[in-house]
Amino acid sequence: MKNSEMSGSSPFKMRLVHLDLKGAPPKVSYLSEVFPLFHALGANGLLLEYEDMFPYEGRLRLLRAKHAYSPPEIREILHLATLNQLEVIPLVQTFGHMEFVLKHEALAHLREVALFPNTLNPHEAEALALVGAMVSQVMELHPGARWFHVGCDEVYYLGEGETSRRWLQQEHNTKARLCLSHIKAVACHVLARHPATRPLVWDDMLRAIPEDQLSALLMEKYRKCGFLRLWAASAFKGATGVSQALTPIEHHLRNNVQWLQVAARGPADLLQGVVLTGWQRYDHFSVLCELLPVGIPSLAVCLQSLLHGGFTEDVKAKVENFLGISNLEITDFTSEGPGSFPGSDILALVTHISLHLRSSVDALLERDRYVSGWFSPYHRRRRLIHPVMVQHIQPQALSLLARWSAVVRELEAALHRVFYPDAVEEWLEENVQPSLRRLQALLQDLREAAGARPHVAQDP
Template sequence: MSGSSPFKMRLVHLDLKGAPPKVSYLSEVFPLFHALGANGLLLEYEDMFPYEGHLRLLRAKHAYSPPEIKEILHLATLNELEVIPLVQTFGHMEFVLKHEALAHLREVALFPNTLNPHEAESLALVGAMISQVMELHPGARWLHVGCDEVYYLGEGEASRRWLQQEHNTKARLCLSHMKAVACHVLARHPATRPLVWDDMLRAIPEDQLAASGVPQLVEPVLWDYGADLDVHGKALLMEKYRKCGFLRLWAASAFKGATGASQALTPIEHHLRNNVQWLRVAARGPADMLQGIVLTGWQRYDHFSVLCELLPVGIPSLAVCLQSLLHGGFAEDVKARVENFLGISNLETTDFTGEGAGSFPGSDILALVTHVSLHLRSSVDALLERDRFFSLFKGIILTNPAPPGGLGCWLPWAHLCGSAPRYVTGWFGPYHRRRKLIHPVMVQHIQPPALSLLARWSTVVQELEAALRRVFYPDAVEEWLEENVRPSLQRLQALLQDLREAASASPSPQAGRDP
C-alpha cells in the first residue's frame, strides 16, 4: 500500500472545532480515507470531546458522547486508521479560557488564546484534560499536545516579572512549559510519545534547544501549507532538529482550510503543489528520522473564526494529495485512480467548475456548495446592481450547464431575467426604495424576475440544507447558511418587500420628472 511514499504514516487531520461530522458520516468516509492511502487520523477534538467533572463546561452542545468516541475508534480500527488524539495545552486554548471560571489562567487577561505557564493550576488543568482524553484512547502510541502559535507569550504580568530575571527568555519559558507537559504525559503514559507543532521551536538556537531536554521528550511536527514552501529551508530545519537531539520528525501539509479564513471552495491545485513540495523535502531530509505526514484539514482558523471549507467539499483535494504522496506525484495514472475513487469523470484541479461532483460520500454537498458559492451572490448582484443581468445569466448557463435540478429549471428564469436589464438601478434605487416611490409599470418589470430568482434559489438552498443536516449537527448547518446563503436571499426578500410597499402607496408627482 505504501507505494513509493517516503512517509510511513499518512494521517488525515479532522479539525472538530468547526462543523464536526456526525459519526454516521465518519462511518462512510473512513473506508474512502483508507482506500486513498491514509493509515491514520489526527483527531483534534477541542470542545467536541465529552469532558466530565469540573471540565464538563468545555463541552460543545453537540459534543460526542463516550460511546460515540468508542464507535469512532472502532470504525478507525476497522479501516486500519491509527488514531492520534490532539489536546491543546498552551496556545489555541480559547475553547477553555473563554469560560469565566478559567479566565484567571490566561497569560494575558484580555485574550483567551494562551495559557499562563507560571500557574501550577495551568499544568493541573491540561493534565486533567490529557487524562480524560487518554482514558478513552488506551494504547495510543502518540498524543499531540499542540503548542503552536502561542501568541502573547511573555506579555502577562507574571511573565514580565519572570523575564526580568537574569538568563530568562521567552524561548526558555516556552520550552519549560512544553517540557512540563511532555513529562506529565510520559510519567503517566510511558508508551505514548508526545507530538508538538514546531513553529515555536524554529527560531530557538540549537544549543539552547539541545540543552532544554525537550528533544528527548517530544517529536516535532514541521508544518507549512504554502504552495511554494522553501524545500531547501525545510531540509535545513530538519537537519537542525536532528543536531539538537530529536529522534523522530513529522511533516504537516494541508488538504483544505489553509487558503483563507472564510474560504468556501477548496483550491486543489494549491494543496497539490504543497504536498508535492513536501515530497521534495522528504527526499532531501534525513529519511531515517521522518515518521510520517499529517494532511491537515482546518475547519476554523481558531475557535472564534468563521467556518472554512466543509469536509465533503475538501475530499477531492484530500484524494489528490493522498494519492500523490502515496505514488510520488500526480501523474495521469494517479489522476485516473483519483477519479475512479471519487466517481468523477474528469477531475479539474485548477478551478471550481469541473464536470459533476462525483459519487463519494458528501458529493451532493460539494455540488450544491459549489453552485451556491459561484452563482448565488453574483446572480443577486446582477439583478439588483448591474446593467446587463441577462448577459451574466447567459455566462452562468455556459460555465455551469448542469445545476442541481437540471438546466430546464432555469429556463423560465432566463426568459424573465432577459426582460429586466436596468429597471432596479434605473427606477427603484436607494432613494426611491426608502421613500416607497415607484412607477406602477416598473413593478411589472422588476417583481417577476425577482420572485423567480428567489424561488429558484430557495429550492436549491432547501436541498443543500437537507444534505448538510445528514452530515452535520444543526448549529453547523445554521452557521454555514447564515454566513454563505442568507445575506443574498435577504437582499432579494428586502427588494420584494419594498416593491410591495411601494406598489401599495399612492403615486406621487415627485416620483419622477414629467415627460
Template sequence: MSCSVPFKMRLVHLDLKGAPPKVSYLSEVFPLFHALGANGLLIEYEDMFPYEGRLRLLRAKHAYSPSEVTEILHLARLSELEVVPLVQTFGHMEFVLKHEAFAHLREVALFPNTLNPHEAESLALVKDMIDQILELHRGVRWLHIGCDEVYYLGEGETSKLWLQQEQNSHAKLCLSHMQAVASHVLAQHPGTTPLVWDDMLRDIPQEQLKVFLMGKYQECGFQRLWAASAFKGATGANQTLPPVEHHIRNHEQWLQVAVSGPVDTLQGIILTGWQRYDHFSVLCELLPVGIPSLAACLQLLVHGGFAEDVKLRVEHFLGVSSLEIMDTMSEGAGSFPGSDIHALVTQISLHLRSSVDTLLERNRYVTGWFSPYHRRRKLIHPVMIQHIQPEALSLLSRWSNLVQQLEVALQLAFYPDTIEEWLEENVLPSMQRLQGLLQDLGEAAAPLPPPTSSGWDTGQNP
C-alpha cells in the first residue's frame, strides 16, 4: 500500500434505510473491505437501530437487536474498520416524522423529511436518538449528524414568522440547529467529534459560517475536512447496476482535488453507497452488486490511480475476468461475497425485460396473429399457437429458474421484505406480461364457437 495516500481514512458507507444486509453477510464482506483498502465504516442505521423507550416505534420489522449491533462492531474491529455511526438530525427524518407520534414536529405538514427546528421537542428528540446510538458505540471518535438536503426549511409557518425579523435568515436558521446538535455531542460525549454533510453550508456567506469550498471552510475554522464520493446509489433512483467507469472517474477527480491542496487537508473520504434516495423511494443498486465498483474505487484511492496493474489487482481480489458489467451466468462470475447475486441481478437487469419485449412486440407471429385486439377476444389462428406457445414457455421456464436462483442467493444476504421489494419492482412486471400472454393463448386455444360469415364475430350486424 502506498505510503503517500492522500486520504488517510477511507470509509465505506452502509446505508441501511434500504436492503439492510444480514449480520452474517457483513461478516463476509468486512474482511474484503479491509483487503481492498478501507479502514472505516460509516453506518447509517436509520430504522435498523434498536431504539428503546418512546423511540422504539422507529424500529423496522427486521431491525438489528442490541446484540447484533455489538456483533457488527466486533466484526468491524476484527477487520480493522473504524466505525462512524450516522444519525439524521435535521433532513432525511422521514423514518421518524412519518409516525403519527412525531408528525407534529415536521417543518411542513406534507413533507416528513425535515424537522421543525423551532420546537424544543425537536431538539429533545434528536438528543435522545444521539444518546441511544452513542450508548451502543462508546468511544467512537466521530459521530455523523447528517444535516444534508434539509428541503423546505423556512417554509413552515413558525419559520416564516421568524424569518420576518430583520436579523434572521435561512442561513442562521440552518446553522443554529446544527450548532445545537453539535454542541450536545461535544458536551455530553467528550472525545466524539461531530461530522456533517456540507451541502446546506455551501451557499452560506463566509462571514456567517465561521464554523473555493475547501478554502472557505478552512478560513471558517474547519481545519480537517472530509470528502464524499460514491461507489453506487448516485446515478438513478431505480438504478440496478452501477456504472463502474463513472464512479472510477469520480474518484480520479477527488484524487486531483486532494493532491492540489495543502497536505493532509482532506482527512478522509467517505465512499457513499446510497440504498434509497429517501425513506420512501425505491431500492437502487444492492450492496453485492456494487462491490466491483467499490473495489475499483478503493484500490484507485490506495494506489493513486487506476492503471492497468491496479485493474488487474481488483479483478484478482474479486475473482473476475473483467470489471466491465459482467454479462454472465452465476457460475464462474466471481468469488467475492454475493458474486452470485451480482451475476443474477446483472442477467435479469440486462435481459429479462428486453427478452419479453422482443417476444411481445417484435415477434411476427405475436404482432401479426395475436395482437392486443385478438388477445382481448381470445381469437387466434390454431396453427399460430404452435409458433408462439413453445417460445413463450421456454422463456418463462428460463427466467423462472434464474429468479428462483436469485431468491435463494438473496436469502443469504437480506431479509424477506428486501427480497419481496426487489423482485416485485424488477422482476414481477415482466413475468406477469409473459404469464398473461400464455394465459391468453390457453384461453384462445379452447374450442372455438361456430364461425360467422365474416370469419370473426365482431359483434356488428352485416
C-alpha cells in the first residue's frame, strides 16, 4: 500500500518514528523485522538519534560505543528503511545532551561548565569545528538526506560558563541570543556543505512562553519569526518515568490526540509532520526506560490514531490485527495474549516480571507468617531459627527462586536476540537482580542458621 493511500484523514504528511539509540540500541536483524511493521502501521519516516552508536572515524573514533554500528550496518539500516518506504532523518546532538562527547577527557575543555558534560561551550571555535566534523561524518553515510536534525534540546547550564558570563555582561546580549547564534551557526554549517538538506531543531530552547498558551498560539509565533515549516513532536514511550519499564498507552494516546486537535486549528500547510519520540534514556548517564519491543503496542495505537484521526473501536481492531493481540488494553498493562509482533515475547515476559516479581518476593519476605514470625531480620542477623521453621520456609523460597529463574532465563534469551550484551546485562541488573538477590540472601541465611543450631547427640 502506498503512503499516499495510507494517509487517510491524517493532517500529518510525514509520520516519523524516533529511535533513540543512546540506550538498548536494537541489532540490525531486529530492525529488519520491525521496519515492515512501522510501515504497515502508517509510519513513513525514521528519526535516527545515533549518539554513540554511529561509527565515528579519525579523532572522533573515541565517541563510539562498544557495540556501535559499523558503516556496512548503517548502510543496511538505510537499505531496510528504503525497502519499507521509511525516509531516514539522522539526528546528531550539537549543543545540549552532549554527554557522550564531553565525558571524554580529551574533549572536556569544550564544556560550557567545566564540571558538567551536558552542554557545549558555544564560544569555542573548536566546539563548532567538532560538531561540524560530527555532522559531516554522519551526512557522508546519509547522502541525499532531505533533513538533518541538529538536536539542541535541554541546553542546561547555558550562559553559566566563564566566557558566557563575560559575554552576557555586554549590552543587548541575552541567553536567548546566545542559544540562537549557536543554532544558527550549526544550521549554516549544514546548509553550506549540503544545500539540499534542511536542518531541523527541537523547539524547547526557543519556546519561552507559558505552557497554558501553547498549541496553536505557539505555532503562530514561530510562523511570524520566519519558521515556515513546523513539525509536531509527540511521544510513544520513554517520557513518563526515568526508570519506567512498561508503557502507559493511554497517556501517549492522549498526547497524540491533542496534536490532532492542534493540527486541526492551525493553517493546513504549516505542519510538515509529526515525530513520535521514543526515548530510551533521559540522558546518557540515566537508566534505561521502556525497551523498544515493550513500546510497540503504544506506537501502534499512536500511529494508527494519527493516521485515522482518532482512536475508535475500528482503529482498535486494526491495531489488534497488526499486533496479533486478541484484546488490547490501553488503560493498564494486562492485554490478553502475548501478541505475534516482533519482540512480543519480550513484552510478555517484561510485563510478567514488572507486575509480579518484586511483589511475590515481598509477599514471602514481609508478609509470610513463618518468615516474619520466626525468621525476622533480628533472627537472621543472629542466625537463630526453630528447626521446624526451616521446613516451612525453605521449600517456598526455593520454589519461588526456581520459578523466577526459569522466567528470567527465557527473557534473557529473548533479549539477546534483539539487543547487545551490555543492554541485556543492564536491564536484568536493574529490574531483576535486586529481587532475586533478596531471595538468595534469605536462603543463604536459612542454611547458615540451620547449620548453626546445636546438634542433638545420637546413639551410635
